[in-house]
Amino acid sequence: MSDDDPNVKDDAKPESSGVSRRDFLRISGISITLPLVADPRMVMAAGQEVAIHGPGKVPMEFSVNGKKLKANLEPRVTLLDALRDQFELTGAKRVCDRGECGACTVLLDSKPAYSCSVLAIEAQGKSITTVESLMQGGKLHPVQQAFVDNDASQCGFCTPGFVVACKAFLDRHPHPTPEDLRHGLSGNLCRCGTYDGIRKAVAQIAQKGA
Ligand code: FES
Numbered sequence: 001m002s003d004d005d006p007n008v009k010d011d012a013k014p015e016s017s018g019v020s021r022r023d024f025l026r027i028s029g030i031s032i033t034l035p036l037v038a039d040p041r042m043v044m045a046a047g048q049e050v051a052i053h054g055p056g057k058v059p060m061e062f063s064v065n066g067k068k069l070k071a072n073l074e075p076r077v078t079l080l081d082a083l084r085d086q087f088e089l090t091g092a093k094r095v096c097d098r099g100e101c102g103a104c105t106v107l108l109d110s111k112p113a114y115s116c117s118v119l120a121i122e123a124q125g126k127s128i129t130t131v132e133s134l135m136q137g138g139k140l141h142p143v144q145q146a147f148v149d150n151d152a153s154q155c156g157f158c159t160p161g162f163v164v165a166c167k168a169f170l171d172r173h174p175h176p177t178p179e180d181l182r183h184g185l186s187g188n189l190c191r192c193g194t195y196d197g198i199r200k201a202v203a204q205i206a207q208k209g210a
């Protein structure tokens, strides 16, 4: 689904980096042609002063599920790859890897984001929440429990992203209308077609309160 879809409400769309593809390529091109000197360097790009990091690994620090995590990563590494490959948080799934399906959804400062479309370096300084943090003390989060109760999963590839998106949606819309729900979860796709179960799961929580 395109970010330009006029049928999707703003709060249904996971965050993008705020840097256009054109800007990103321009900035990336600059970083490749610069000599290797101590980071960060500043250059003018697209009319703005931009810090240049890399192309080699640079130290980064993240706040993930309330913990401080550090890694040396190339600036081109996505948040999804950092979570999965560096920190062994494999709940967020790579499916389309291009910001269309929502299987990689995490929360950045409580807002849903496609982690495949956010550079790890940009996620520094934000509070990152992954599906792994939802289960507490051996007890499923109410959204997870509602997915089980309503048979809202088949192959399961989309499920972690949907659970995170549903949690964020219900935090903002505790008593959604069916229309709210259609718009609010339109950034996530399920190839197995479990939408009916997912809608029932959300309705169950809206009735009980999460
Ligand atoms: S894997 Fe990120 S949106 Fe599909």
Ligand code: FES
Pocket: 152, 153, 154, 155, 156, 157, 158, 159, 189, 190, 191, 192, 193, 194
């Ligand atoms: S349960 Fe298979 S893609 Fe959603």
